[in-house]
Amino acid sequence: MMIGVMLGEAWHAMGANRMRTFLTMLGMVIGVGAVILMMAIGQGVQYSVNQSIASMGSNLFLVVSGSTTSGGVRMGGGAAPTLTLSDAEAIAELPNIAAAAPVASGTAQVINGPNNWSTGISGVTPDYLEVANWELADGYWMADSDVRSATRVAVLGNTVAQNLFGDENPVGKTIRIKQSPFIVIGVLAPKGQALDGRDQDDTVLVPVRTAQRQLLGQQFQNAVRHIMVQAVSAEAMPQAERDMNDLLRQRHRIRAGADDDFTVRNMTAMANTAAETAKLMSLLLGAIASISLVVGGVGIMNIMLVSVTERTREIGIRMAIGARKRDILTQFLLEAISISIAGCTIGVALGVGGALLVNHLTQTPIVITFASIALGFAVATAVGVFFGYYPAHQAARLRPIEALRYQ
Amino acid sequence: MQAAPLIRISHLKKQYETDAGPVPVLHDVSLDIQEGEFVAIMGPSGSGKSTFMNILGCLDIPTGGRYELQGHDVGQMDSDELARLRNHVIGFVFQGFNLLPRANLETNVALPLLYARIGKSERLERARNLLTQTGLGKYAESLPNQISGGQQQRVAIARALAGKPRLILADEPTGNLDSHTSQEIMDIFTRLNAEDGITIVLVTHEPDIAQYAKRLVRFVDGHIVHDGGVHEAAA
Numbered sequence A: 001m002m003i004g005v006m007l008g009e010a011w012h013a014m015g016a017n018r019m020r021t022f023l024t025m026l027g028m029v030i031g032v033g034a035v036i037l038m039m040a041i042g043q044g045v046q047y048s049v050n051q052s053i054a055s056m057g058s059n060l061f062l063v064v065s066g067s068t069t070s071g072g073v074r075m076g077g078g079a080a081p082t083l084t085l086s087d088a089e090a091i092a093e094l095p096n097i098a099a100a101a102p103v104a105s106g107t108a109q110v111i112n113g114p115n116n117w118s119t120g121i122s123g124v125t126p127d128y129l130e131v132a133n134w135e136l137a138d139g140y141w142m143a144d145s146d147v148r149s150a151t152r153v154a155v156l157g158n159t160v161a162q163n164l165f166g167d168e169n170p171v172g173k174t175i176r177i178k179q180s181p182f183i184v185i186g187v188l189a190p191k192g193q194a195l196d197g198r199d200q201d202d203t204v205l206v207p208v209r210t211a212q213r214q215l216l217g218q219q220f221q222n223a224v225r226h227i228m229v230q231a232v233s234a235e236a237m238p239q240a241e242r243d244m245n246d247l248l249r250q251r252h253r254i255r256a257g258a259d260d261d262f263t264v265r266n267m268t269a270m271a272n273t274a275a276e277t278a279k280l281m282s283l284l285l286g287a288i289a290s291i292s293l294v295v296g297g298v299g300i301m302n303i304m305l306v307s308v309t310e311r312t313r314e315i316g317i318r319m320a321i322g323a324r325k326r327d328i329l330t331q332f333l334l335e336a337i338s339i340s341i342a343g344c345t346i347g348v349a350l351g352v353g354g355a356l357l358v359n360h361l362t363q364t365p366i367v368i369t370f371a372s373i374a375l376g377f378a379v380a381t382a383v384g385v386f387f388g389y390y391p392a393h394q395a396a397r398l399r400p401i402e403a404l405r406y407q
Numbered sequence B: 001m002q003a004a005p006l007i008r009i010s011h012l013k014k015q016y017e018t019d020a021g022p023v024p025v026l027h028d029v030s031l032d033i034q035e036g037e038f039v040a041i042m043g044p045s046g047s048g049k050s051t052f053m054n055i056l057g058c059l060d061i062p063t064g065g066r067y068e069l070q071g072h073d074v075g076q077m078d079s080d081e082l083a084r085l086r087n088h089v090i091g092f093v094f095q096g097f098n099l100l101p102r103a104n105l106e107t108n109v110a111l112p113l114l115y116a117r118i119g120k121s122e123r124l125e126r127a128r129n130l131l132t133q134t135g136l137g138k139y140a141e142s143l144p145n146q147i148s149g150g151q152q153q154r155v156a157i158a159r160a161l162a163g164k165p166r167l168i169l170a171d172e173p174t175g176n177l178d179s180h181t182s183q184e185i186m187d188i189f190t191r192l193n194a195e196d197g198i199t200i201v202l203v204t205h206e207p208d209i210a211q212y213a214k215r216l217v218r219f220v221d222g223h224i225v226h227d228g229g230v231h232e233a234a235a
């Protein structure tokens, strides 16, 4: 009963000085809004990074042609085609290696009747499906015999299937790639974005020899763009990397002291770094936003102190007619908490709205969790109690006559 | 044997601590006030009347001596018990009215009842009744600054009466009012004393006002120099 009345009084006091209440709340609104927005963005980034990593396959190396530095001239990864199918076969024989999947890739126009779509074509071997962590949504995966005889079969990524066939089932249909007919034997389950933001589903997979001979017009018949290599375990990765380096230097007849003509990238380590970075960024954003929340709290304390001073006579009057210390304390605390919670509610609304707007404008993924909203409210209430307590205590401590005499 | 007095003051002392050292204001004041009395306190400015009233009203604490209210030693009470006394036993009326400027009259009058933990509907009903009795029923929703000083003092009296006190302490209640309005206020006090048996102690500078009381106490320099009938000492 008492609390209800006190709340009413708190509203009254807030309404009595709207501008001041508004300015105090503004600190809270900005603080909580910033926390919600920053957490939504931070967690969104973390979510999409983790999502990409989960889609990537584990214990993974990417071996690309070309060295990062070659005789002082930087060459783009995969620029000079030095890796071959037999390199991949040799890597697969190494003890710590589970599988090696060579990829020969290029782009081409893919046509189904009136629909055509420009996409990445990857020539792969049967191991690729597992190494690259793909799943089939429909149809079959290619077999060793498809690679050996360079058959014209294709497995479509989800984006390509959508663009060429819409709702129709592509399996068993014939498409044309660079004038040649290919039979669609399967469709991949969608994966979404890669770490670099590329659409992983915008791809067509064909047997590697078919790609080399009929689609890519390679200078060297056996060349592949890169090799995806899966180690048997995370622990085996350092040894596997050394073995691979030795093997490839030997196979490519690179003399001691000369630069590599290939680069081995530890994708798992890169992914972990990306995940760490995303987490750190998320934390940083949260920390920065929390500071504004604290600043908002200090604003509340400031206003409450002014309010207590301004209303010292009122406190005296209330005490003179029977208010106990506790009543005064409750009144001012409730006022502080009301301001923080009202500010917090507006802040949450603005934060969520802002996050949705950011998502709408930039396509950045956002994650708004109940936890971040609950956290915002909890912090706001705590800030209200914490920063409201001191002035409230100051007010309740006064002797009635001191408060009444206050000018 | 007489019943215990409502107020028993013995050897009361009060000094204020200031930057320039202690300022003694009340020296060894002793006084009994019985239930149902109507006492006027007079004396020159600075003689310690307000200081004395504030101690009677449990708004301030003495530096020495003993104050018993309804037979209980006020010096032994904690702040919650003092708050309860101010709420239930004492009604204080100030020279400057001391209404809450942002609350309407009804809310002002009902405020003591809030601290007495009385339910909303009863609170408002009692506040309205009190306002009606003091002739201000139709101003229940007005703010204090929308009515005259005399009317504000009536609201303050209504508020003092809300907790059904046995004792009303009024420090120069008519000090800010013209003589006609002062008479109206004094009529209210007289009626409360005569009809409801409420004990009244009031401070005034005006002999006319003191005439309403039945007993006069005169302070000079923190001492009581007269205690007796109103007629012999007035003037």
Ligand SMILES: Nc1ncnc2c1ncn2[C@@H]1O[C@H](COP(=O)(O)OP(=O)(O)OP(=O)(O)O)[C@@H](O)[C@H]1O
Pocket (backbone or CB within 6 Å): B016, B017, B018, B023, B025, B043, B044, B045, B046, B047, B048, B049, B050, B051, B052
């Ligand atoms: N808070 C205080 N601190 C220091 N001295 C005070 C304080 N309050 C009052 N005094 C001093 O105590 C003395 C008595 O003051 P008090 O207000 O009791 O007088 P009073 O009889 O009510 O006077 P008046 O008729 O003018 O209202 C005065 O000399 C005053 O200066």
Ligand SMILES: [Mg+2]
Pocket (backbone or CB within 6 Å): B049, B050, B051, B171
């Ligand atoms: Mg005085």
